[in-house]
Amino acid sequence: MKRLKKIWDWIDDRSGFTEIFMPLIKHPVPPGSKWSYVFGSATLFCLVLQVITGVALSLLYQPSSSEAYKSLQFITNDAAFGNVLRGIHYFGASGMIIMVSIHMIRVYITAAYKYPREMTWISGVILFFMTIAMGFTGQLLRWDSNGVWSSVVAAEQLGRIPFIGKWAARLLLGGDTIGGHSLSRFYSYHVFIIPAIIFLFVGYHLMLVIRNGISEPAKVGRLVDPKTYRAWYKQMLVEKGIPFWPYAAWRDVIFGALTIISIILLAIFIGPPALTGPPNPASLNANPAPDWYMLSIFSLFALMPPKIESYMIIIGPALTILILLALPFVSNKGERHPLRRPWAVFGSVCVIVFVFSLFLLGERSPWSPAFEAKPLTAKNVHSADTTVIAGSVLFYKKGCLYCHRINDQGGFKGPELSDVSLRLSPADLTIRIVNGGSNMPAYGGILSKKELNTIIAFLNSRKSK
Ligand code: HEC
Structure with missing residues (x-):
């Protein structure tokens, strides 16, 4: 015990521990x-x-x-x-x-x-x-x-x-x-x-x-x-x-x-x-x-x-x-x-x-993607064309539906695309999708050419609600 105290006294004297910290601890x-x-x-x-x-x-x-x-x-x-x-x-x-x-x-x-x-x-x-x-x-x-x-x-x-x-x-x-x-x-x-x-x-x-x-x-x-x-x-x-x-x-x-x-x-x-x-x-x-x-x-x-x-x-x-x-x-x-x-x-x-x-x-958060979105129903695709249907499936699978609304399905983050072909030509659609935009990822490197064309076929079929 005595020895320990001696060691401590040595450390304390040489390092100034008590001198520095005691006033801090005890300060009024x-x-x-x-x-x-x-x-x-x-x-x-x-x-x-x-x-x-x-x-x-x-x-x-x-x-x-x-x-x-x-x-x-x-x-x-x-x-x-x-x-x-x-x-x-x-x-x-x-x-x-x-x-x-x-x-x-x-x-x-x-x-x-x-x-x-x-x-x-x-x-x-x-x-x-x-x-x-x-x-x-x-x-x-x-x-x-x-x-x-x-x-x-x-x-x-x-x-x-x-x-x-x-x-x-x-x-x-x-x-x-x-x-x-x-x-x-x-x-x-x-x-x-x-x-x-x-x-x-x-x-x-x-x-x-x-x-x-x-x-x-x-x-x-x-x-x-x-x-x-x-x-x-x-x-x-x-x-x-x-x-x-x-x-x-x-x-x-x-x-x-x-x-x-x-x-x-x-x-x-x-x-x-x-x-x-x-x-x-x-x-x-x-x-x-x-x-x-x-x-x-x-x-x-x-x-x-x-x-x-x-x-x-x-x-x-x-x-x-x-x-x-x-x-x-x-x-x-x-x-x-x-x-x-x-x-x-x-x-x-x-x-x-x-x-x-x-x-x-x-x-x-109504402004963030709606990840709970379900695949598009046949009623909202309203087409029997197999490419269009395949495109509607891709539209869901690639996450487009999370942000874009088609009739009563999908999220609100991006513009509604129910009748997008009235506004945009297939060439415009391609540019938008490949390059993305503010708050839309660029899909250029993500979609294959075929997938892109299939999705565009679907979007191009959207003329009325
Ligand atoms: C993270 C959310 C998000 C995802 C996912 C997304 N988009 Fe978009 N999209 C947007 C936003 C936001 C805009 C508006 C961009 C702008 O104003 O620059 C937009 C714009 C567009 C436009 C132009 C619409 C217009 O009226 O000008 C098209 C077409 C489009 N997206 C298609 C797609 C397709 C196809 C996919 C899937 C491959 C997709 N988007 C995935 C958010 C998204």
């Missing part, structure tokens, strides 16, 4: 911290979990378009605890996004971003967007039809941004559209670049929390005055401060542990999202639902008229980021209590309701 914090303060630390707990499981996954994952899907299959089906590992990483991501969102809303509602914590808020906003970016890039790394198709929808918008679209797409996707080259890019973002930014800003965020102290619980009528705040805060800590550990931190530890345990239980009992087959433009036989945290953003853009969409894809996020960054400069003093800031509370509730309704809409 305002009394009366509540359960509402636990979401920041819970986000950090999730982050640690993500780093550990992410590193473990990267040991087996192969970021190349020919191997990625296979390596994920191996992780899921064969590797020891691989499925649970993927599950933890998936639910950990969900947990992190939920916690960071609640943390941000809590800070906004209690105006903890006011003087002198402006930079804490700004670094937090950056961390919030980096967390979303991690979710988005991670989804593509799954490299199954689901992950790829969801990213295609979002990423191809990028190319349509006025003026800088092409350039932005090449920078972000490594090409004009998503393909094998995008996978290595996204891997780099997800594993090196974004985590590096996150570590940097988490460090800075925590340093600021220590430097400026955590915000005292808001009190009606107690105003923040930049001229006197720091002196007042210091005096308050001297008089009433309590050591961070254990008097304030025990809630963080309990809540953080519960969060981690829930994530692990979800991973064991529900598991990661099933892989939906390798990405293949010829077979759309998957439901390309983006992971839930992307759904609201998807709905928003799906609902927007295409004309505004190309502008909104850049203006929307830019404006959101700008407003969030400007917040602590626009209002950095005065009342903090939510009861005295009813508009802030009302605004938050509106945003939450808005995001939630978009989410519910996204669940039903």
Whole structure:
């Protein structure tokens, strides 16, 4: 025992462990911290979990378009605890996004971003967007039809941004559209670049929390005055401060542990999202639902008229980021209590309701392909010509019906084709099908000449409803 203590004393003396960490652990914090303060630390707990499981996954994952899907299959089906590992990483991501969102809303509602914590808020906003970016890039790394198709929808918008679209797409996707080259890019973002930014800003965020102290619980009528705040805060800590550990931190530890345990239980009992087959433009036989945290953003853009969409894809996020960054400069003093800031509370509730309704809409998603479509019935083909009938079968088999409506069958993503030959000649039809279009895959390399002609024979027979 004595010897152990001696060893520890040596390490401690030479490394400065106690000297550095004791003041942090014991530093005084305002009394009366509540359960509402636990979401920041819970986000950090999730982050640690993500780093550990992410590193473990990267040991087996192969970021190349020919191997990625296979390596994920191996992780899921064969590797020891691989499925649970993927599950933890998936639910950990969900947990992190939920916690960071609640943390941000809590800070906004209690105006903890006011003087002198402006930079804490700004670094937090950056961390919030980096967390979303991690979710988005991670989804593509799954490299199954689901992950790829969801990213295609979002990423191809990028190319349509006025003026800088092409350039932005090449920078972000490594090409004009998503393909094998995008996978290595996204891997780099997800594993090196974004985590590096996150570590940097988490460090800075925590340093600021220590430097400026955590915000005292808001009190009606107690105003923040930049001229006197720091002196007042210091005096308050001297008089009433309590050591961070254990008097304030025990809630963080309990809540953080519960969060981690829930994530692990979800991973064991529900598991990661099933892989939906390798990405293949010829077979759309998957439901390309983006992971839930992307759904609201998807709905928003799906609902927007295409004309505004190309502008909104850049203006929307830019404006959101700008407003969030400007917040602590626009209002950095005065009342903090939510009861005295009813508009802030009302605004938050509106945003939450808005995001939630978009989410519910996204669940039903009338704008995405209808993969449950059944083969065309004879009534809707109304022809006895064998080529036309064969074409109608191909029209279903090749996935056209998922997006195009024929009478009362099919999806809504593309234009209705019930009487398309009134609009388009066989030559026009060929061009459209071979080249695809916005939100329609190019079928040139997918259909054989014969298949193409058979489908066109079918479409050319469509003259009336
Ligand atoms: C993922 C959804 C999707 C699939 C699958 C799909 N399309 Fe389309 N299609 C669209 C969209 C969206 C448009 C409109 C494109 C545009 O505006 O650039 C379109 C346009 C067309 C047009 C031009 C229609 C017009 O009125 O201008 C034709 C013809 C067509 N598709 C045929 C097909 C055929 C044949 C197949 C199957 C081999 C197919 N599509 C598969 C979404 C799809």
